[in-house]
Amino acid sequence: MSSDTRILGIEGTAWAASAAVYDSTADDVFIESDAYEPESGGIHPREAAEHMHDAIPRVVESALKYARETADRPAGDPQVDAVAFSQGPGLGPCLRIVGTAARALSQALDVPLVGVNHMVAHLEIGRHSSGFDSPVCLNASGANAHLLAYRNGRYRVLGETMDTGVGNAIDKFTRHVGWSHPGGPKVEAAAEDGEYVDLPYVVKGMDFSFSGIMSAAKQAHDEGVPVEDICFSLQENIFGMLTEVAERALSLTGSNELVLGGGVGQNDRLREMLAEMCAQRGADFHAPEPRFLRDNAGMIAVLGAKMYDAGDTLDLEESRVDPNYRPDQVPVTWRARSERSEDLEDASGNARNREQSDEPELATGRGAEAAETRVRGAEAVVDLEADAGRVTKQREPKTYRHPELDDRLRRERTTLEARLTSLARRHGVPTPVLSDVDPLEARLELEYVGETDLRERLTRERVRDVGRHLARLHRAGFVHGDPTTRNVRVGRSGAPPNERTGEAREQTDGRTYLIDFGLGYHTDHVEDYAMDIHVFDQSLVGTADDPAELREAVREGYREVGDERVLERLRDVEGRGRYVNAHDEKADSAE
């Protein structure tokens, strides 16, 4: 960062009217915030906007006063170099007030305007305070919940909630119980005296859904289950889901660093689970201090400074706010050019992984496979005996999870994996032959298939094959649940070069095997089939430099075998951005 940048930051996307001054030389952040507290119910957009209207001038005045008092600049000079503000996402009426205030200040102070994406700020503050280079980020905030990882100039969304944000889900339950907003801290306090009761647990690849667990929690309350037990179990399941998908993102990207962002990150139990998961797999975990987790202008000012130093300022006409501003829409201008083309899952990431792991014999599934005898996936430890043609897959206990939940998931998934692996083969999809299953020990013995994971040898032809395979499963009435470029095994890297031209040819005859059916399930919903393809898409986005062609290839393959309505629904799913649950329409069960 260049020397002595001072930025005024303004935040006001929903509840926090906040202003901050960041000084890059001292790495000092001053924050002044004024919270909106609804008298009853949740956040009312109009009331929240009125709060912004009253409180923003006050907090800005305190921040400017601090800037004047601490600057060693001549009195006539501007005390800050730019005004950075949250441009979105957030509540429209609130954002507009903050936008107007920021524009007015930039004109009055005669300094440039910097438009900051609030969700990227939640991520970058953790990268800033940890010093991590290319972490995976779990954003656990009120209105959002997603996993981000940097690749090729953008923060890619690897997984996200299919319905509401995580804080909002918790707050809806506490409103049902009659507790005041915000509910998160109350659930955390009540959970201390709770015991575990069974609640739904839903992850799909790196996506997840809260609607099922929230309705079950409300119903349990109505039926008289003690509220502290529900709170305890909500935390165990919801945070268990977030930790699981975070681990899957680490495993898929080969990254060894996780940062946490967002207001729900203030929860001790969530932080404990994430720290434990990272410790278990030899990764580093960082959670910023609480004042940087909940909404605050400090994170806006810190990212604002990086953007300002990169020359990423706004003209007035570009300064419109965007309530649906997604993190992957932001061109990342502030990271070094070398970093920007860096490939998250390149060999170095995994070399690091091996060095730092407590268990050096565990590799992450890449590289010279002949030499590897053990692979650690996100869920299991897999012993590979290529010569004997056999693998043993052991779902080891995850100590971050409640033991009851852990037992249940490991058994269920082992049983399902055994059943669906065989069922898929009966429907013409190549899968490993099962030789033994022990649900109590959560252990499977399977045939060794393929030579390497698809992500090492991505070609259109192979990806097209995956499209056909998924269509066959769907026609048979079930989904894979976690189709990623690591859960497909492939053979040789290509046919011999063309004899006349010497050019490499794509192999068309090798088999593409699907493995790891533990998250699969029977369903006749078009939405579930579309989600299955969407999960594979997201893994392409996470592992391929140019995913567009490959995404088209999945669809080509799917179209050959499957139902066009699923592809139509997939276009809907993508258009939605955040997925609203639409488990309504049923497909005819083909076959």
Ligand SMILES: C[C@@H](O)[C@H](NC(=O)OP(=O)(O)OC[C@H]1O[C@@H](n2cnc3c(N)ncnc32)[C@H](O)[C@@H]1O)C(=O)O
């Ligand atoms: C777009 C923006 O406006 C939005 N901001 C936001 O949601 O505020 P944030 O400060 O990041 O998170 C607030 C949420 O964080 C929850 N929360 C606060 N303390 C908590 C705790 N100890 N345990 C669980 N949840 C907690 C609250 O219940 C509330 O739902 C967002 O980042 O999604």
Ligand SMILES: Nc1ncnc2c1ncn2[C@@H]1O[C@H](COP(=O)(O)OP(=O)(O)OP(=O)(O)O)[C@@H](O)[C@H]1O
């Ligand atoms: N039958 C098999 N034949 C050859 N290799 C296999 C087989 N099963 C697993 N592997 C290897 O082990 C890795 C991890 O296996 P698997 O995906 O089943 O475990 P996991 O813990 O569920 O992984 P994740 O949840 O990260 O996808 C695979 O990516 C693959 O490289």
Ligand SMILES: [Fe+2]
């Ligand atoms: Fe936020």
